[in-house]
Amino acid sequence: MSTKHAILAAVSRKPQTGYELGKKIEGSIGFFWNATLQQIYRELGELESMGWLRHKDVKQNEKPDKKVYRITRAGISELKRWIGVEAELPPAKDALLIKIFAGHLVPTETLMKVLEQHRSKRLARLEQYIEIETRYFKNVNRLDDEESFQYLTLRRGIIFERAWLAWADETKELLKKRISRK
Amino acid sequence: MSTKHAILAAVSRKPQTGYELGKKIEGSIGFFWNATLQQIYRELGELESMGWLRHKDVKQNEKPDKKVYRITRAGISELKRWIGVEAELPPAKDALLIKIFAGHLVPTETLMKVLEQHRSKRLARLEQYIEIETRYFKNVNRLDDEESFQYLTLRRGIIFERAWLAWADETKELLKKRISRK
DNA sequence: CGCCCCATGTAAGCAGTTACATGATTAC
DNA sequence: GTAATCATGTAACTGCTTACATGGGGCG
Numbered sequence: 001m002s003t004k005h006a007i008l009a010a011v012s013r014k015p016q017t018g019y020e021l022g023k024k025i026e027g028s029i030g031f032f033w034n035a036t037l038q039q040i041y042r043e044l045g046e047l048e049s050m051g052w053l054r055h056k057d058v059k060q061n062e063k064p065d066k067k068v069y070r071i072t073r074a075g076i077s078e079l080k081r082w083i084g085v086e087a088e089l090p091p092a093k094d095a096l097l098i099k100i101f102a103g104h105l106v107p108t109e110t111l112m113k114v115l116e117q118h119r120s121k122r123l124a125r126l127e128q129y130i131e132i133e134t135r136y137f138k139n140v141n142r143l144d145d146e147e148s149f150q151y152l153t154l155r156r157g158i159i160f161e162r163a164w165l166a167w168a169d170e171t172k173e174l175l176k177k178r179i180s181r182k
Numbered sequence: 183m184s185t186k187h188a189i190l191a192a193v194s195r196k197p198q199t200g201y202e203l204g205k206k207i208e209g210s211i212g213f214f215w216n217a218t219l220q221q222i223y224r225e226l227g228e229l230e231s232m233g234w235l236r237h238k239d240v241k242q243n244e245k246p247d248k249k250v251y252r253i254t255r256a257g258i259s260e261l262k263r264w265i266g267v268e269a270e271l272p273p274a275k276d277a278l279l280i281k282i283f284a285g286h287l288v289p290t291e292t293l294m295k296v297l298e299q300h301r302s303k304r305l306a307r308l309e310q311y312i313e314i315e316t317r318y319f320k321n322v323n324r325l326d327d328e329e330s331f332q333y334l335t336l337r338r339g340i341i342f343e344r345a346w347l348a349w350a351d352e353t354k355e356l357l358k359k360r361i362s363r364k
Numbered sequence: 365c366g367c368c369c370c371a372t373g374t375a376a377g378c379a380g381t382t383a384c385a386t387g388a389t390t391a392c
Numbered sequence: 393g394t395a396a397t398c399a400t401g402t403a404a405c406t407g408c409t410t411a412c413a414t415g416g417g418g419c420g
Contacts (some may be wrong), residue, residue, distance in 0.1 A: 001378085001379075002275075002280060003379080003380085004278040005277070006278055006280050008284075008286040009280050009283055011212075012284060012287070012362060013284075013338045015397095017399075018399080018400075018401095019398065019399050019400080028283070029280075029283065030274075031274065031279075032274050032275070032276045032279035032280065032283075033274065033275055033276070033279070034273045034274065034275065035380080036378085036381060037399095038381075038382085038384085038401080038402090039379080039380060039381080041400065041401065042380095042401090045401095051324060052403095056240060059184050060398090060399095061396095062388080062389060062390095063388080063389075063398055063399075064387075064388070064398060064399040064400075065399075065400090066391095066398085066399060067399090067400080067402085076287065077338055079202070080287050080288050082281075082286065083281045083284060083285070083287065083288050083292065083293075083296065084295070084296065086290045086296065086299045086300075087277045087278040087281060087296060087298075087299075087300055089280075089300075089303050089304070089307070090275055090276045090277065091216045091217055092213060092214050092215065092216065093184075093214070093216065093272055094210075094214045094215070094272045094298060095184040095187070095269045095270070095272065096269040096272075097213075097214035097215070097265075097335050097338060098184055098187055098188050098191050098211075098214065100190040100331055100335055101210075101211065101214075101331055101332065101335050102190075102194060102195075102261055102265060102331070103265070103331040103334075104327040104328045104331050105258065105261060105262050105265065106262050106265050106266060108264045109207070110219060110265065111265075113266070114265065114267075114268060114269060116267075117270075118269055118271075121271050122271070125271070126420090130229065137222055140232045145286040145360070146286045148360070149282055149283055149284070149285040150283060150287050152282050152285075152352070152353050152356060153279050153282055153283050155352055155353075156279060156282075156349045156350060159345050159347055159348055159349045159352075160342070160346075160349075162345070163341050163342055163344070163345035163368075164342075166341060167337060167338045167341045167342075170334070170337055170341075171337075172336060173332050174330060178327070178330070183406085183407075185407080185408090199371075199372095200371080200372075200373095201370070201372080218408075218409060218410085219371095219372090220373080220374090220408085220409075220410085221407080223371095223372065223373065224373090224408095227373095228366050228393095242370090243370095243417080244394080244416080244417060245369095245370055245371080245417075246370060246371040246372075246415075246416070247371075247372090248370085248371060249371090249372080264368085310397080330402060
């Protein structure tokens, strides 16, 4: 239900179209929130009818017209209010963990395969984060206020992916022992 | 959409009632999946009509009657099949990160407060995990097959909460610098 | 006397995904 | 020619939450 506030936060940085938001969901904000384009369009409409966003139609030649949304004063004060409200722990939902939990039902090879497939996805994400870090956040001491907060969210991504890999290593060790026990 | 398989995994270990499942969602399986009681009751009905679970009515005196579900052969083979299917990275949804991302809008004190509140919740969860580890998984080398997989899911919880705390420390450092810069 | 625990369920609604629809331009 | 990018939307559906309903037993 924080989807509206995620959009509000993104638009507060820079006026944007729904389409642009949809792509950035695979960039900065997408690292800790996600939504489909369809959902974004619906939420944008609702945010506007709440008075937190306003849009301007921008005509383009050789491209379809677009709606550029920007945040209103009411939108900013709503965002500020919401930031100060205590955040609940996000509900955990990780299908891989269910698979591990019931892992005793299948051969170790099956689990190894599933774990390896997942590992490569996690590793790819970590590498993507690290590339962003080295490219855009080289000089951590010279970041402006906005950038330094963006950097913190990136750091969370890096720390979490590394933790995931550490867990995967532990898990692999145990699976190897299971093979040799058999 | 893995809720059905989470329930299947839990019932495969031990025949249970919906009510019991609802409580255990704040135990082992609840560490990586969650659902409300209402949802569980609905899913149990659907799982039964799919032929993956079957229930027996158990009459109790001085307590309401209950339905004890157990997994069927079809249910077990479905679980095995599902475990071998590649698991997607779970969609990230963390409201606190949105708050940090838009943190430049509010005073550092507000962020510190929100971070501290969150930290105490995370710490409580970590301590809960560690208590379970020291109580039930003291002798890691003597775990049976089922237990060792349960242990792995617990380890993930511990590693992740520790990672979260490490990130929170980094974040606090940066927030302190922000106060002194002002 | 009121509240919590046990135990199950229905109904309404919100949040989110998938499918369908349109249409021009650019790239291979 | 066919796929991808830009750009917005509607409609149907699934997944999940919240509110409401029932009812006995134990506890303070």
